[in-house]
Amino acid sequence: MKLRRAPLEDWMRDFYFDTSIDLGSSGVQCWTLAELRGLLDISHEDLDAIAFDDSPSYGGPGLRTALADRFGDGDPDRVMSTHGSTEGIFLVMNALLGPGDEIVVIDPGYHSLWSVAESIGCSIKRWRLRPEDGFTPDLDALRPLITPRTRMVVVNLPNNPTGATLRPEQFDEFLDIVTASGAYLVWDGAFTELTHGTPQLPEPALRYERCLSLGTMSKAYGLPGTRVGWCLGAPDLLARLLPLRDVLTICLSPFTEYIAERAVTHADRLLSIRGAQTARNLRRLTDWADDHADLVSWTPPGGGCTAFPTFHGISDTEQLCRDLGRDYDVLLVPGSGFGHPDRVRLGFGGVEAEFTEGLDRLRRALETRTAPARRTGTRPIEGALAR
């Protein structure tokens, strides 16, 4: 298998850990264990009782039940926990696809949603969200892409990086199109619970037997360091993921599965705090974009915590993002990794004071692009963000 390099991950390796202001990540501000213990009623005794044993192949029963209750139909047999949704994507594609299979994938999108299929030897058809439509998904553009040869449809909505999503009636139509084709549906719902004035989309795995639906602790939950994700689907499909799991990760850690179980059980306690924070940052971003309409164009996102703006007069944002990382201590991700070099992925899930300061530094970098950039003073880091 030949995997392409992922420019997004290369960028994160270079700048994520070496900048103190994060305008680039796609998740909300992370929680500390102390905060989680308070919010999720986890006692020292609870933690002390955890044995660092193996966990069952499909995941610990407590976590599977919590996930089935929140996202599924209550049946834990239709849930498998995964090592981040990254493992879910890898398992599902390698279990269900072979060389020459045709897949339809949303574009722009998270790199592994197409690169894993490409490494297997699949032919990739892209369902392109067009900038001129504000990246609104166009079902009329999807329809002709799906043919009797389509083996799998791969979608992430709300979408990283654009923040685009579907209206509920479009979701129904989307599902009708895929269901009628009989193709597998891989639904990456990383941002399902993070919406901005748009209704939360229903769970497609409850309505289509050939759907495998992926979720993660990394985005709305602010817990990427647990490396816990999940896959919802029919038990016979989940069983097909096991042989690969047995050689790849065997199982997850009972410690992080326990934290994830508590987080899912009391999800609303975490989501309400970080959801409100993200909404306030989105208002800041909206005001900033209004105030600097001479510099920036964007479409406000319907979900997730990333936007995908352009800056006037900049056809390739990579140097700007490099300058921001090096001279302004700010992480911003160039759109080249998503096939749109004239854009940036701008994450707004972070620490609020930091976000405001980051936008100000971005303005200065944009205004002084042609002048030598000055290094700005740094402030203490109040929190870390998800990738």
Ligand SMILES: Cc1ncc(COP(=O)(O)O)c(C=O)c1O
């Ligand atoms: C849409 C999407 N899917 C999957 C992932 C993988 O995340 P994780 O493995 O942390 O769950 C990411 C990470 O950025 C993502 O944005």
